Amino acid sequence: MQDFAIQIENVDKTYASGTHALKGISFDIKKGEFFGLLGPNGSGKSTIINIMSGPVKRNSGTIKIAGLDIDENREETKRLLGVVPQEISFDSFFSVNESLLQQSGYYGIRNNQGYIDEILEKLNLSDKKHTNTRMLSGGMRRRLLVAKALVHKPKVLVLDEPTAGVDVELRHNLWKYMQKLNEEGLTILLTTHYLEEAEQLCERLAFISRGKIVKIDTTKNIIENDKLEDVFIKLTYDS
Ligand SMILES: Nc1ncnc2c1ncn2[C@@H]1O[C@H](COP(=O)(O)OP(=O)(O)OP(=O)(O)O)[C@@H](O)[C@H]1O
Ligand SMILES: [Mg+2]
Numbered sequence: 001m002q003d004f005a006i007q008i009e010n011v012d013k014t015y016a017s018g019t020h021a022l023k024g025i026s027f028d029i030k031k032g033e034f035f036g037l038l039g040p041n042g043s044g045k046s047t048i049i050n051i052m053s054g055p056v057k058r059n060s061g062t063i064k065i066a067g068l069d070i071d072e073n074r075e076e077t078k079r080l081l082g083v084v085p086q087e088i089s090f091d092s093f094f095s096v097n098e099s100l101l102q103q104s105g106y107y108g109i110r111n112n113q114g115y116i117d118e119i120l121e122k123l124n125l126s127d128k129k130h131t132n133t134r135m136l137s138g139g140m141r142r143r144l145l146v147a148k149a150l151v152h153k154p155k156v157l158v159l160d161e162p163t164a165g166v167d168v169e170l171r172h173n174l175w176k177y178m179q180k181l182n183e184e185g186l187t188i189l190l191t192t193h194y195l196e197e198a199e200q201l202c203e204r205l206a207f208i209s210r211g212k213i214v215k216i217d218t219t220k221n222i223i224e225n226d227k228l229e230d231v232f233i234k235l236t237y238d239s
Helices: 045-053 074-080 096-106 113-122 138-150 168-183 195-201 228-238
Strands: 004-014 020-030 034-038 060-065 081-084 156-160 187-191 204-209 212-218
Touching (some): 020 187, 034 168, 045 187, 081 138, 096 138, 138 156, 138 168
Parallel strands (some): 034 187
16 A cells, blocks of 8 residues: 555635635645645645645545544644745744744654754754844745744645745755755655746646646656646646
C-alpha cells in the first residue's frame, strides 16, 4: 500500500457568502514528496490549506494526514502539520525569539532554544532574534511565519505562498532550506505564483482552476513539451 502524507477526497466548500470555492477536490501526496499546488487568484488554494489547518470548515469530503482523519484525530494531525498561512498576522508584543518559544510551548516543547537558533540562522533571521515582531519588514514576517511552522518539527509542511514579498537572494536561500528539509524526509505542499519556484522545487504539480483540480502530473512530464507558464495559462484560464 502507498504511504500517503496527505489524502484529500471529494472536498467541497461553499462559503456563507454563497461562493462555491471548492467543487469536489481530490488528490494525494506521498510521504516525502515535494508537491506544488498552482492556480490563479481565487481558484481555491488557500481554502484547501485553511481547511487542512483548521480555520475553514468544509461542507463535505475527507482529509487524512499520515492516514489519520483530521476530524477524528484533531490533536495528532495538528502536530503532524506545520502550516505557513498566506495571511500574515502578529498581534503580540513578543520578540521574534519569544514568539518562537511561545509557539514551541503551544506544542508542549521546552528547551527548544537550540533548534530555534538553527531555524533562525537558516532563515537569515538571527539578527532579528530580539526584535519585536511588529517591527519586522514584510519579507521578514513571511520568514518568521516559516520559522513558526517548523519549531515543533512537523512531518508535513504546508506553505501558502511562503516566498511572497521575499527578495530574490533570500528567496533562493529559502528554496535551499526547503529542499534540505525535504531531503531529510519532510513532505512539503507548496502554493506559489512563482512558476520558476514550482518548477525547481516540486516533483509533482496539481493545477486548480475555479475550485476544481484540472491536472496532476510530474513536473517533468508537464514541462516536457511546453513552458510551465504556457501550460499554466492554458490549463487554468481555458477551463
Ligand atoms: N472567508 C471567505 N468568505 C467568503 N469567500 C471567500 C473567503 N475566502 C475566500 N473566499 C472566496 O473563495 C474563492 C477561493 O479563494 P482562495 O482564497 O481559496 O483563493 P486562492 O487560490 O488562495 O487565491 P490567491 O492566489 O489570490 O491567494 C474566491 O472566490 C474567494 O473570493
Ligand atoms: Mg491564497
